Amino acid sequence: MVGAWFARTFKALxxxxxxxxWIGTSLAFLAFMMSSVVQAVVAFDLTGRNGAVGFVSLGMGxxxxxxxxxxxxxxxxxxxRRMLFAGQTIIGLNFAAVGLLIIFDLITIPLLAxxxxVMGAVFSFIGPARQAWIGELLPPKDLPNGIALQQVGMTLTRVIGPFIAAGLIGLSFVGTGGTYLFMAGLFVFVIGSLAMLPPSRAVARGGRSFREDMALGMRHIRERKRLxxxxxxxxxxxxAGFSYFVVLPGFLENELxxxxxxxxxxxxxxxxxGFVVSLAVAGAAGSRHAWMLMVAGGVVLGLSLILLAAAxxxxxxxLAMLAIGSGTGAFQVLNNAIVMREAEPAYHGRVMSLTMLAWGVNGLVAYPFGALADRIGERETLGVMAAGVLAIIGAAWAASVPLRPGAPAIEIDAETLPRPAGGD
Structure with missing residues (x-):
């Protein structure tokens, strides 16, 4: 039984x-997860305000x-591959520049934002490219597992990243500036991993304009109701629910x-x-239970935010954060797998770019949530977030009932499949 679970869970590897x-992506995510901690610490230490932490996140959003x-x-x-080479080089240089600004005491909130x-703009290109590339590297039957394992790797870095960031920040000879330089160094290995991969392929454009391709992507999503x-x-x-990190510094100091x-x-x-739960559900990413498990993850997230608010x-x-991690892990892994399963391969980049809008919106609402916490309090703001998550999950479940979600075979239009049009 254990052997079968292991084979099913790690099939894509x-x-x-x-x-x-996967290894290169996990190293990149490790740097991203470290940055979420160190930039929040820098912003709060510079100003002592939740709003400043949210304002810094506003840039990426x-x-x-x-x-x-x-x-x-x-x-x-x-x-x-060409897109990832360029984008990840820029992010590495960006981290190095921030680290030097901190070391020389030149950092400000506007520069941090x-x-x-810059990171948000670059990630907007390399995020969809990385997801779409998985569709080239794996056969369709193993694609949901590959997407789920990428989320498992990301969640693992969320475990390791904060500890590494906290440890480095706590060392007087490293501090926040040295931590940014460490994150920049990780991208040397990330870029090196790309050199070990074969050239990726472009998709024939069929004479369509940039705007027409974007419109086709939007139409593809509208026509597939579950998607x-x-x-x-x-x-x-x-x-609604993933901006809780904005109020954590103030919650710790002002409430606890x-x-x-x-x-x-x-x-x-x-x-x-989140890592434990992500690993547990990775094998179910392509099953008919994926939607129900995803909804359960959202409910756990909403209830856990209430527990955190009352802590x-x-x-x-x-304890509340342990529950929050479980909810976010299950929700994110399964949602991403469902999205990739429901979309045709030729649209993977465009579909995943729209899911990335979530992180853009998350960054945009981070500042209002931070300002709200300064006005009404951190506990009350966490309660608002919880109510939003539970309302959205409830509406999604109600809307899914007539769609009878499951794991049907993907209907692929041969005309829209990717065709070689030159590599890199």
Whole structure:
């Protein structure tokens, strides 16, 4: 039984090229997860306000919201490896620049927000490209598992990242500036992993314009009701419930009497449980139970935010974060797998770029949530987030009933399948 579970859960890692991409992607996510902690610490230490933490996140949110639809079209048109080479080089240099600004005491909130703006713009291109490339490296039957394992890797970095960030920040000879330089160094290995992969392919454009390709992607989502419901649900839940990190520094200091740096411990606790749950559901990503399990994850997230809001001490807050991690892990892994399963391969880049709008919207609402916490309090703001998540999940479940969600075979139109049009 254990052997069968192991084979089913890690099936996609049997493919060498996917395995190399998975390792490089996990290292990139490790840097991203570290950055979410260190940038929050820098912003809060500079100002002492929740709003500043949200304002810094606004840069990435704004860029992702505005650019990601274009990034999806580009990902479906051009070689993915070339895009990842360029984009990940820029992100590595961006981290290095921020680290040097901190070391020389030149960092400001606007400059920190500018760095997240750059990162959001670049990620809007490389995120859909990476997801679409998985569709090239794996056969359709193993694609849901490959998408799920990518989310498992991402969740694992959420466990490791905060601990590494907290440890490095706590070292006087490293600090926040040195932590940014460490994150930049990780991208040397990320870029090296790309050199080990074969050239990716572009998709024949068929004489269509950039705008026409974007419109086709939108029409593809509208015509597939389950796909559209999954995308809209993802955007809504991410927008309402995934901004809790914005109020964590203030929640710790103002409500629990702890240092804002203890945010790393809470984030790591949530990531640890998220990793366990993500791994547990990865094998079910292509099953008929995927939708029900995804909804259950959303419900757990909403209820856990209520528990966090009511936490009387740090111990209860840690328990709440364990539950939050479980909910977010299940929801994100299964939603991404459902989206890729329901979309035709030729549209993977464009479809995933629209799910990335969720992170753009998340960044845009981070600042209002931070400002709301400054006005009404961190506990009350967490309650607002919880109510939003539960309302969206409830509406999604009701809308899914007549659609009879399951795991049907994908109907693929041969005319829309990717065809070689030159690699990189």
């Amino acid at each position: 049997e493919y060498r090229d996917y395995r190399v991409l 704004l860029a992702t919201f505005l650019v990601s639809p274009f990034g999806g079209v580009v990902a479906d048109r051009f070689p993915k 500018l760095s997240t703006l 559209m419901l999954a995308v809209v649900t993802f955007i809504g839940v991410i927008m 009497g702890r240092s804002s740096k203890d945010m790393a411990l809470l984030m790591a606790a949530g990531a640890a449980s 009387p001490n740090f111990g209860v807050a840690m």
